[in-house]
Amino acid sequence: MKRHDFISQRGFTLIEAIIVILLTGVLAAIAAKFISRPIEQYLELNRRADLTEIANSAVRRMSRDLHLALSNGVRQAGPTCVEFLMTTEGGRYRAGTPGNIMQFDSTSGTQFDVIGPLSSAPVTGDFIVVYNLGIPGADAFEASYRGIVDGTGTSVNSIKLSTPIQNPIESPAKRFFVLSGASPAVTFNCQGAGVDANGNGTGRLYRLSNYAIAGAQASCPTLPANTTTPLLAENVASCSFAYTSGVIERSAVLSIRLGLRKAGESVTLYQDVNINNVP
Template structure:
C-alpha cells in the first residue's frame, strides 16, 4: 500500500522592511507619548519650584517687616546700594515722670540736675529682658540695654552716636518702678539727655539688627548683638560685623536669593515712615520677585 505525503503552505516570518516599518512606527508613538507626559511633568515641576520660592520669600519678608515694627523710631538705615538694612530693636518702653529740678525720681533734662534715675509711669512690660551694665561703654558695645529718649536721627539726637542713649545700670520693679542709667559720656559733654520727649516717652533698645543681602552668595543673613557704630559703612559687610568689639551673632534667613532692594522713606510728622523690601529668588530656572512694605511710627 503506498504512502501519500501532503505538504501545506510554506511558513515565513517578517521581512526586513516590515521590521523597519514597525520600529519606525513604534519610535514615533514613543516620541509622541513622551511629549504628552513630559510637558505636564515639567509644568508641575516649574509650578512646584515657584510655589516653594514664593513661600520662602514671603516667610522671609514677613519676618523682616514684623521685626521692623519693633524698630526705634528714626533708627532705620539703608546701605550697600539697597542691600543692607539696619535698625535698633526696642525690647520695651513706656512713659517717664517729668518734674522740676531736684526731684530724684523725675527727668528734668537739666544738666545741672545730673539725673540718673526716674520713675516709670504705669507698667513696664518685658522688664525681664532688660540687661544691666556698669559702664558708659556697655551701651555702645551692647553688653547692656540702652535707654533712649527722643530719637530724631538728626545730629545731636541720634542713638547711633549715643547723643540720647545711656546704659541702664539698675531696675527697681517695685512700686514705684524706677530705672537707673549712667548719666555721663553723652555727645558734646552734656550730662543729660539733649531733649525731652513731648509725650514723655522712653524706649529701651537691646540690640542693633542688620539684614545683609548677598546676591553673589545667594543669601540674606540676620545679624544682632554687635557694637553700635555712628556710620553704617562700618557694619555693612559680614567681615566688618564680625570684627566689632562685640562681634555680631548671625543666622541665615533665606538662600537662593539673586537680587534685593531695600528702601526707606522717613515720612513726615503727619505721615508714617515706609520701608519697602524687594527680593528676587531663583530655582531650576524659575524666578520670582516679591515686594513687601511696612509702615513705621516715626514720632519719637
C-alpha cells in the first residue's frame, strides 16, 4: 500500500488577527501624529506668509503715496485714519521780470512762467499751491490758498490760472506744487479693527480718493459695508497712524502700525514714513 503523507496547515487565529489589526492601528496613529504636525506647520507658515505679503503690500502702497504728500499737507481726525494732499508735479515759478511772474494779489487770474519745464503740463481744474505751512491763513486745505489751472493757456513752460492764489506770503525758494483737480486728497482709513471668536481680524483698511477737499476734518469717515472704495487689506486686527509734524526745516514722520490676523495666525508691521516738510 502507498503511504500518503499529509502536511498539516495552520492559519491565523482570530485573536492573532485582532492583535495584528490593533498593532497596525497603533503604528498608523503614531505615524499620522508625526506626519500631521509638519503639515499643520506648513499650513500655518503659508497663512503667515500670506498675511505678511498683504501687510507689506498695504504698507508699501501707503508709503509710496505719502512720499508724494504736499509739505505740511497731512492731518488726522483720529488714530485710525490719516488724510493728506498728494502732489503730481512741482517746480519753480518766475518771480521777477522779464517774463510772466507769479502774482499773489490778482483778482482776475494770472499767468506765470515755469523755471525749467515740467515733465507734463497741468490740466484744467488742477490746483497750484505755494508755500503751504498747514496753519490758518496758509493752509492748502482752504480753497482760497489753492489756485485753479486754466488748461487753455497752460503748458510745461507756463501756467495760466482761472482762479488766483491768495497767498499772504511768497515762497522763499519760489517753489510751487501741482495737485490733481480730480483727486487732490487721499485718506487711509481703518474700519472695524478687532478679532472674532475664530481668531480672524474683523477690520478693513481702505484708500479713499476722488472726493472734494473739506476745510475742516471732523472725524474719520465711516464707510458702508458694500462700499466700492479700494481695499488695501482685510482681516485687520489692529491699525493706527501717528503723525509728527516736526518743524519747517525738517521732515515730518508718519508712523504706521498694521496688524493682521487669520485663523489664529497674526502678523504686525510697523513703519515710519518720512515726509518732506519743506514748503
